Amino acid sequence: MKSSRLSRFVPILAWGRSYDRQLLSADLLAALIVTIMLIPQSLAYALLAGLPPEMGLYASILPIVLYAIFGTSRALAVGPVAVVSLMTAAAVGQVAEAGTAGYAIAAITLAGMSGAILVLMGVFRLGFLANFLSHPVIAGFITASGVLIATSQLKHLLGVAAHGHTLPEMLQSLVAHLDEVNWLTFVLGGAATLFLFWVRKGMKPFLMRLGVGAALAGNLTKAGPVLAVVVTTALVAGLGLQAHGVKIVGEVPQSLPPFTLPSLNITLLGDLLAPAILISVIGFVESISVAQTLAAKKRQRIDPDQELIGLGAANLGATFTGGFPVTGGFSRSVVNFDAGAETPAAGAFTAIGLAIAALFLTPLIFFLPKATLAATIIVAVLSLVDFSILKSAWSYSKADFTAVAATILLTLGMGVEVGVSAGVILSIALFLYKTSRPHIAEIGLVKDTEHFRNILRHDVETHPHFLAIRIDGSLYFANARFLEDYLFARLVKDDSIRDVVINGIAINEIDFSALESLEAINTRLKDMDIRLHLSEMKGPVTDRLKRSHFLDDLTGQLFLTHYQAHCHLRNLPTS
């Protein structure tokens, strides 16, 4: 009993018990493939975040291990990801100059804050807050971020010194520096980009046509970025291209992740708080959707609150070992899953592989051109860009379209923080606006049934002396007056009505403001000699009404079913 409670918070205790050789070999193979893929990706995302390349490796080692201990997903691979790296660059760029020690410390601190926020959210079971990021807002945000990230890397492909955190800033800066383009860099980077696109789309079919088996061809494809790294590095080293202005990664320390501490400077913490919250929530949403997608395929269960703790531990790991904010990445997790990772131990083996790389392989990337890393990023993020969400949202609902369009435009035009915040606020505002004017249907009896439907949509039976309406929405403060206005505008048109029945089957709540409004309606109807009845009020709503005087003062009755109300009122003399 005690151990099962403990294993809820430390899931490793559950799967660790039954670990055997078969699981081990599956996990080892997956780890090898993921490691090969992660080396260039980690370096590239550090570059995207404006940090030294080794920080990308450091951010992938301890965080993976801690997630393996505390996380619930069996396939999720944690580390730097594109969108979070972009958000890190935007946040840290506001408080420090890129390339300074202060910049790296701010990024480390941001990971620590993000970790603390995630753990707190997990402990207080606030995972549901992530649901307020609606699907259109997330889709729009990811697409716009993909565009921003790809654009931000163009400067490395062109070998110029542009900057900016929004699309107009970046484009303007690129245009201003167009006369400084380094053509050697451009040829090298352009070739790497084209090659990586081909790896993604054409390499696997090509290998299979050459007779390579599908599984091996798939795994070789994952080594494509490493091939690009090796070839371009060899070209630069062999031809001395760095002397002709091709920017290279240069010296990278040969070491295990160092022990680092976040800054405790109050001003810095204050400046980073809002971005840290956004990064935590966005990182969590991205990670949980990947984890749930993969878990569904194997009928495993993801506990969102435990995921918060797993990701929080990973980020705290990053802050103490020279990393920056991390989360569960889509592409690496899918690769891990496809490669057959069975348990989180695969992640631990990946961490060992990356630690070996950090210790022994860094001298080999001295001549690695930054343009190759930029090409890796561009090809990776363009798969995130998907404007089709605009079309599907438009055809389904104009409100959802508005939210997605605003999120895309504001993210591109004003940066990631404004974009995602505005998207969330706008979705909530649109929801409140819709609920502030609920649909109200006048209903009648469907022939030969006991069922009542909208008189405008169905062929139904009504009666001139009574009005039956179904209110399609909870009654709460924002629409309390709306019902009153609707009802009296309707009654003015028709003075034969003697009874009004409100069908409550779709009223999910009546709050205190709406109760006051119902009391006012009851009194006003009484003055007009019209009785007010209620039918099909649901249990929780009736319970609450009983705690007020409303049901005592009601001029009419409370009917269990609308059909009973209908029969009762039809048999009455209609005066």
Add this chain to the structure above:
Amino acid sequence: MKSSRLSRFVPILAWGRSYDRQLLSADLLAALIVTIMLIPQSLAYALLAGLPPEMGLYASILPIVLYAIFGTSRALAVGPVAVVSLMTAAAVGQVAEAGTAGYAIAAITLAGMSGAILVLMGVFRLGFLANFLSHPVIAGFITASGVLIATSQLKHLLGVAAHGHTLPEMLQSLVAHLDEVNWLTFVLGGAATLFLFWVRKGMKPFLMRLGVGAALAGNLTKAGPVLAVVVTTALVAGLGLQAHGVKIVGEVPQSLPPFTLPSLNITLLGDLLAPAILISVIGFVESISVAQTLAAKKRQRIDPDQELIGLGAANLGATFTGGFPVTGGFSRSVVNFDAGAETPAAGAFTAIGLAIAALFLTPLIFFLPKATLAATIIVAVLSLVDFSILKSAWSYSKADFTAVAATILLTLGMGVEVGVSAGVILSIALFLYKTSRPHIAEIGLVKDTEHFRNILRHDVETHPHFLAIRIDGSLYFANARFLEDYLFARLVKDDSIRDVVINGIAINEIDFSALESLEAINTRLKDMDIRLHLSEMKGPVTDRLKRSHFLDDLTGQLFLTHYQAHCHLRNLPTS
């Protein structure tokens, strides 16, 4: 046709046409009574706002006339009111020192901004936004404001120089100055306060016991504050009490309202924008609820958007004639109504009365002690204080109680602006939280009917091979995952289920995020060999679903009534 359209925007054209002598005499009498009541009240609210007393008179002249032209309520009396004057003091106190010319200009500017905001809200028909101030938040805010206002006037009763905008600040400052109490002021002010309380509670019955008719007794009661003003002024003048430290009103200019202009200083406008919005909305809510209460008694109609324009015009009038923010006041409107005002012309006659006062009566109030004005304010606002809202909200709904308690505590502890903003945000957050976890009922057939109810509350018929659930809430982004979690947690417990029916009678909307979630549910159920059916989906929801692929991919059927689904599934072989 054209004139009736014009009269919609300028309501005076509608009632002005049928104005006759009978209406005139009713309006004149009402105006006389209101004028007598308004003179001390206007002076007092100027004092409360930290402004020279004559500004209270100015703010009651042109605004009344403009409201009479543009407003729709026949009894509303516009002018300075307690809560708005307190908010004005809080807002202007942040940008200027009380007693300086800058302070008065800021107050005049605030009226102009408030007027512009109200007119814009009216033109864009944004009156519904006021509904987001829930009843508990308004009630809590008004009660807390009453306490703040009464406390703020204690310094005038004690004759000390205390300050502060929150209850702790005021009390601390009062205690710190207790050694400076002017006992003469305290006796005078205390006596005036007791007298005014007696006027309110005991004077009318007392006069009636003396044989005075009820109507005359009521009207004489309204002159009580004037009597207090006359007696205390005479005492100070006759005994020279001002030489003993009793603070008096002093010289007040003898003039019609001056022509003034709001400041166009950008910094000032920026600083005042948030308070101006709050003052506009609070003023509008206070005014519209008074107007609707009075209109309901005479079966007249209030157009909220036109009211915005009427109040906006009144505030623009205040800004150009040396006034400060105004709105429809509760007490003066009720007096106006009770005194028999038939048309807005009563307001215009009141304006003439106050103009005469401003021109000729100001020398008479030179010796008026400020303590008397403070007594007027204290007695007026204590009638606003009503903590019983806490009790009734508690017994009805804990969420509403939380909103009202937070609004009261934050208004008292952190000031009016924080209090009301926090109340609004908290009400919205609580509503979103509730809708993010909708009530879901498992339903069965009520015997001998075609009606389905919650299996936990009613004696109903169910079947082991199918699960029918009614979701009591719209499906939208904040609860999209909640349904998925609920459903699969339920299905894990019971593997005999082959069909799931979602009853949609209480689902008022399905947004794009929820659609994605339903698609995921359909796919997951299909993998488990369970069919998903929908029943009683409402028209607008079905229309929207038809615009997506969901209904095509649905493994089960869409039934018009739940009873049809029930019969159909009961007749199927249950494999």
